[in-house]
Amino acid sequence: MLKFETNQPEDWKRELLNSLTNVQDLADHRLISKDEAGRVESISQEFKIRITPYYAQLIENSPDCPIRKQAIPHLSERDPFLPEWATEWSRKIYNRPEPWHPDPIGDLQLQVAPRLTHRYGQRAILHLSSMCAVYCRFCFRKSHLNDENRTLYEGGLQPAFDYLREHPEISELILTGGDPLSLNDLMLEKIFHQIEALPGIQMLRIHSRMAVTLPSRFTENLIKILNQGWRFNITIVSHFNHPKELTEIARKKLRMLRRAGVTLLNQTVLMRGVNASVTTLQLLFQTLYENGCIPYYLHHPDWTPGTFHFRVSVQEGRNLIQNLRGLVSGPALPEYVLDIPQGLGKASLMSNDIEKIDGFKSNEFTGAIYELTPPSTRNSNRNEGNKKALYLDFATTL
Numbered sequence: 037m038l039k040f041e042t043n044q045p046e047d048w049k050r051e052l053l054n055s056l057t058n059v060q061d062l063a064d065h066r067l068i069s070k071d072e073a074g075r076v077e078s079i080s081q082e083f084k085i086r087i088t089p090y091y092a093q094l095i096e097n098s099p100d101c102p103i104r105k106q107a108i109p110h111l112s113e114r115d116p117f118l119p120e121w122a123t124e125w126s127r128k129i130y131n132r133p134e135p136w137h138p139d140p141i142g143d144l145q146l147q148v149a150p151r152l153t154h155r156y157g158q159r160a161i162l163h164l165s166s167m168c169a170v171y172c173r174f175c176f177r178k179s180h181l182n183d184e185n186r187t188l189y190e191g192g193l194q195p196a197f198d199y200l201r202e203h204p205e206i207s208e209l210i211l212t213g214g215d216p217l218s219l220n221d222l223m224l225e226k227i228f229h230q231i232e233a234l235p236g237i238q239m240l241r242i243h244s245r246m247a248v249t250l251p252s253r254f255t256e257n258l259i260k261i262l263n264q265g266w267r268f269n270i271t272i273v274s275h276f277n278h279p280k281e282l283t284e285i286a287r288k289k290l291r292m293l294r295r296a297g298v299t300l301l302n303q304t305v306l307m308r309g310v311n312a313s314v315t316t317l318q319l320l321f322q323t324l325y326e327n328g329c330i331p332y333y334l335h336h337p338d339w340t341p342g343t344f345h346f347r348v349s350v351q352e353g354r355n356l357i358q359n360l361r362g363l364v365s366g367p368a369l370p371e372y373v374l375d376i377p378q379g380l381g382k383a384s385l386m387s388n389d390i391e392k393i394d395g396f397k398s399n400e401f402t403g404a405i406y407e408l409t410p411p412s413t414r415n416s417n418r419n420e421g422n423k424k425a426l427y428l429d430f431a432t433t434l
């Protein structure tokens with residue numbers, strides 16, 4: 037295992053400053069060879085790098101290391117050349133030759149004020165920061181985080197708060213980013229006070245990967261702020277993808293958060309080469325559950341540029357969930373979901389929301405066309421009538 041000099045255990049800001057942020061840093065710390073550094077330089081120009089010393093220490097010197105795959109840039113981030121059937125279906129369904137899109141789940145499409153997305157009637161998403169402790173190679177907001185104009189993160193927060201005040205039907209606010217906990221404690225506390233002044237908000241959900249990539253972020257002071265007796269309940273949704281990420285320090289921070297009255301949930305992205313196996317998911321979900329963190333979603337990968345190599349097919353995902361039943365405690369088995377592209381909301385992939393209508397197989401790819409029932413037909417902020425959505429699903433077989 038690679039070793040880095042560590043700082044004061046609670047000094048998260050210094051740890052962030054000491055993060056590895058370019059291919060030269062990766063080569064200097066022997067995470068990649070000099071040759072590899074040359075090969076992935078162009079990838080790193082397109083999709084930025086940041087790896088905290090803590091997360092870097094989890095990376096093993098093997099191309100199969102699941103932490104390496106999530107953090108180190110790779111040539112596979114170049115989108116592949118697609119077979120004809122895939123481009124044809126993509127044109128039919130998405131009006132473009134490739135299914136991937138820089139705004140894969142419609143954060144911008146459903147933006148109602150700067151930094152604010154309103155997809156479902158009762159909840160809204162506030163994009164607080166474009167910064168993360170680690171820039172994950174699989175991230176579904178990869179294009180937004182690497183957008184030079186920072187379109188999703190532009191502007192002050194006042195118009196978003198004005199919108200929320202004018203829409204008291206919004207009872208849950210989701211803070212996301214990037215990582216909202218990359219803001220310092222003072223800024224977060226100020227924002228919590230502004231949220232407290234919004235009469236409609238009863239629930240505050242914070243989507244953060246800090247427990248995975250920078251557990252020292254959960255200082256005593258931050259935990260005190262979270263436990264300050266706010267009018268709204270606080271849930272932290274963490275993002276553990278592999279059991280190796282549940283280190284002793286990460287588990288300790290989860291328990292501290294639980295003791296502070298924070299509800300803990302976890303969402304995992306299903307990824308080829310990282311966690312797409314029954315044994316890995318079983319250990320991940322069960323360990324999360326045993327540490328007071330409920331695995332509530334397993335996400336099928338979104339159609340995000342630069343992430344094709346992580347894709348598994350829907351059928352593989354469904355088989356995994358079937359095989360996990362009985363192996364993990366009931367509450368530890370998450371719902372397997374897909375965000376229907378460009379903002380149509382989530383479909384459960386283990387339910388009647390999904391029906392296969394066609395299938396393909398070649399030497400390189402396996403794929404299928406599904407008909408999905410978007411939640412827009414039930415309770416979304418969008419008015420799409422009762423239209424079903426077609427979904428193109430395919431993955432490499434290599």
Ligand code: SF4
Nearest residue numbers: 168171172175214245
């Ligand atoms: S921490 Fe979250 S938002 Fe940031 S790069 Fe990773 S997955 Fe994306």
